[in-house]
Amino acid sequence: MSAKKIRVLVVDDSAVVRKLVSDALVTDPEIEVVGTAIDPYFAKDKIIELQPDVVTLDIEMPRMDGLTFLRLIMERRPMPVIIMSSLTQAGSDKAMEALQLGAVDVLGKPAGSYSFGDLGPQLIQKIKAAACARLRRPGTPPPPTAAVPKPPVLGGGVRGFASRQLVLLGASTGGTEALREVLTALPADIPPIAIVQHIPAMFSRSFAERLNQLCAFEVREAVDGDRLAPGLALVAPGNFHMMLQRNGDHYRVRVTDGPQIWHQRPAVDLLFRSAVDFAGPHVLAGVLTGMGKDGADGLLALRHKGAQTFAQDEESSVVYGMPRVAWECGAAQSQIQLGKIAEHIVRTTTGHRPALAASSV
Numbered sequence: 001m002s003a004k005k006i007r008v009l010v011v012d013d014s015a016v017v018r019k020l021v022s023d024a025l026v027t028d029p030e031i032e033v034v035g036t037a038i039d040p041y042f043a044k045d046k047i048i049e050l051q052p053d054v055v056t057l058d059i060e061m062p063r064m065d066g067l068t069f070l071r072l073i074m075e076r077r078p079m080p081v082i083i084m085s086s087l088t089q090a091g092s093d094k095a096m097e098a099l100q101l102g103a104v105d106v107l108g109k110p111a112g113s114y115s116f117g118d119l120g121p122q123l124i125q126k127i128k129a130a131a132c133a134r135l136r137r138p139g140t141p142p143p144p145t146a147a148v149p150k151p152p153v154l155g156g157g158v159r160g161f162a163s164r165q166l167v168l169l170g171a172s173t174g175g176t177e178a179l180r181e182v183l184t185a186l187p188a189d190i191p192p193i194a195i196v197q198h199i200p201a202m203f204s205r206s207f208a209e210r211l212n213q214l215c216a217f218e219v220r221e222a223v224d225g226d227r228l229a230p231g232l233a234l235v236a237p238g239n240f241h242m243m244l245q246r247n248g249d250h251y252r253v254r255v256t257d258g259p260q261i262w263h264q265r266p267a268v269d270l271l272f273r274s275a276v277d278f279a280g281p282h283v284l285a286g287v288l289t290g291m292g293k294d295g296a297d298g299l300l301a302l303r304h305k306g307a308q309t310f311a312q313d314e315e316s317s318v319v320y321g322m323p324r325v326a327w328e329c330g331a332a333q334s335q336i337q338l339g340k341i342a343e344h345i346v347r348t349t350t351g352h353r354p355a356l357a358a359s360s361v
Contacts, residue, residue, distance in 0.1 A: 005032040006131045009052035011043040011069075012036075012084060013061045017109060021056055021084070024120035031127055040069035047077065054080045054130045056123075057103075059094050067098055074102040080130035082123075084109050085203075092206035099176045104130040104318065108200040125263060129173040129291035133318050136177065164282040165191040165349050166228070166244075166251065168275060168302075170268030172198040172290025174318025176207055178338055179288065180214065183233065185342035188216040191284075191349050192228035192251060194236075194244065196268045198290065201239035208235040224255035236266035243274035251279070262294040268322075272298025280305025284348050286341065287332065288312045291321040300331035308348050310334045312341065 008031060010021045018036045025031045034050045037043035039061045047055070055073070059066035070081060083106040085095040095106040105126045110119060167190070171179055175197045183193075199207060204221050211219040215233070222234040222242050228251040236242035236255070243254045254274075261267035268287065272295060275283055285302050287295040289312055303309045311323035311332035316339070326332040336344050 003030070005030055006054060006127060007032055007034045007050065007052045008127060009034060009043065009046055009050060009055045010036045011038075011040065011055060011061075011066075012058040013038050014058070017058070017084070020110075021123065024123055025127065027120065028124045031124065040064040040066070040072075043069065044072075047073075047079075052079070054082065054127050056082045056084055056107075056127075058084050058109075059091065059098065060086070067094060067101065070098055070101050070103060078102070078135050080104045080133050080135065082107060082126050082130055088202070089206070092203045095203055096176070096206045096210050100180075102135065104133045104135075105173050106200065106203060108202060121263060125291065126173070129319050129321070132291075133173060134320075136174070136318060163249070164279065166275065166279055166283045167191050167193040167345055167349065168195075168271060168283055168285040169193065169288065170196045170271065170286070170290075170295040170322070171288035172264075172292065172294065172319070172322055174289035178312065178316075178318070180211060181338055182288075182341045182345070183211055183219065184214045184216075186216065186345060188231055190217055190233075190345075191230055193233035194222075194228060194242065194253065194271060195233060196236045196242060196266045196271045198264050198266070198294070199238045201237070204235055204238040211235070222253050222255055224253070226253050226255075227251070228253065236271070239265055241266050241270045243270055244279065245274070246278040262292055264292075264294050268295035269298040272302055275307075276301045276305050280307050283307040284309075284345060286310045286312070286336075287322050287326040288338075288341075289317040289319055289323065291319045293322060293325040295322050296325040296329050296331050299326050300329055303331055303333065308333065310336050310341070310344065313337050 010018050012018050022033045025033050035046045037046050057066045081103045083095050083098045083103045085091040208219050208221040217231045219233045221237050240255050241258050245252050299309050309332050311326040313335040314320040316337045
C-alpha cells in the first residue's frame with residue numbers, strides 16, 4: 001500500500017504561477033496538487049471540499065488580499081500555509097507579517113519568468129516541511145505606522161563575557177518567529193551573534209530590519225567584511241553563505257556565493273564550520289527549528305573543539321528535523337525549550353543565572 005501523499009491547494013490569481021507551481025510539485029511522487037484557486041473566495045470553498053494538507057498562498061490578489069485570508073484561515077481552520085511573495089521590499093515586508101500571523105514559510109515568486117528554475121526543489125522541500133509542521137499560535141503584528149515598543153528582556157545584563165565570545169544560531173522552517181522570541185528576550189550588552197536563517201533573497205533584509213526594531217541591540221543583514229562586535233547580531237543574506245574570519249583581535253564575516261549545502265544557501269553548517277579552528281572554545285552555538293540536517297555536522301565539529309552546543313527541543317519546534325539530527329548525532333549537549341533559550345545564552349556566556357522579566361517566566 002502506497003504512502004499517503006501530501007495534498008496541496010495552490011491559490012494565486014496568476015494562471016502562469018498556478019501552472020508553474022503545479023508543474024513543479026507534480027514532479028515529486030509524495031505530493032499531489034488537489035486543486036487551484038484564483039482568489040480567497042474560491043479557495044475557501046476548495047479548502048472545505050478538498051481538505052488539503054498544505055496551501056500555497058499569494059499575497060497580492062483581487063477581492064481579498066492574502067494576508068486577510070491568512071488571518072481567516074488561522075482563526076477558523078488553522079493549517080500549514082506557505083506564502084508566495086514578490087521579491088520586492090513591499091512583498092518582503094508583507095511576507096514577514098504573514099510569518100508572524102502564522103504562515104509556516106515563504107518563497108519568492110520569480111519575476112517575469114516562465115520557469116521556476118531551482119525554486120521548484122525549494123518549494124517541494126518547503127511543502128514537505130509544512131506538512132509535518134506543528135502550528136503555533138500566531139502573533140499580532142503592530143500597524144506599519146506605529147512605533148514598535150521594545151519588549152521586556154532578561155534582567156541582570158551580561159557584562160563580563162569573554163572578549164572572544166561568540167553566539168552562533170541556525171534555523172529553518174519556523175525559525176523567523178523562534179529567533180524573534182529568543183533575540184527579543186536578550187539584553188543590549190550581548191556578545192556578537194551570527195545567524196543563518198534559511199530564507200529567500202530579499203526577505204532576509206526585511207527580517208533583520210524587523211528584528212532591529214524589536215531587539216534591545218542592533219540587528220542587521222550582513223555585508224561582506226562586516227565586523228562582529230558586542231551588541232550586534234548579523235543575519236546572513238538570503239541566497240548567500242556567511243562565514244567567519246578571525247582578524248587580529250576581532251571577527252569579521254565573509255558573505256559569499258557558492259554551491260548549496262543540504263539544498264540551502266545560506267547554510268548553517270558553513271557558518272558553524274568556519275568558526276571551528278579559531279573560535280571553537282569561545283562559541284555557544286545552537287540549532288533551532290527546521291527540516292533537514294543542516295547544522296548538525298558543523299555543530300558536532302564545534303563541540304569537539306570545546307564549544308557549548310544545544311538544540312531546540314521537540315515540543316517547542318515547529319519542525320523537529322534539524323534539532324533532532326543535531327541531538328541524535330551527539331552534536332548538541334542539551335535540548336532546550338524555546339522560551340528558555342535566551343536565558344541559556346545569557347547564563348552560558350557569562351556564567352551566571354540572570355533574573356527573569358515577569359513576561360519571560
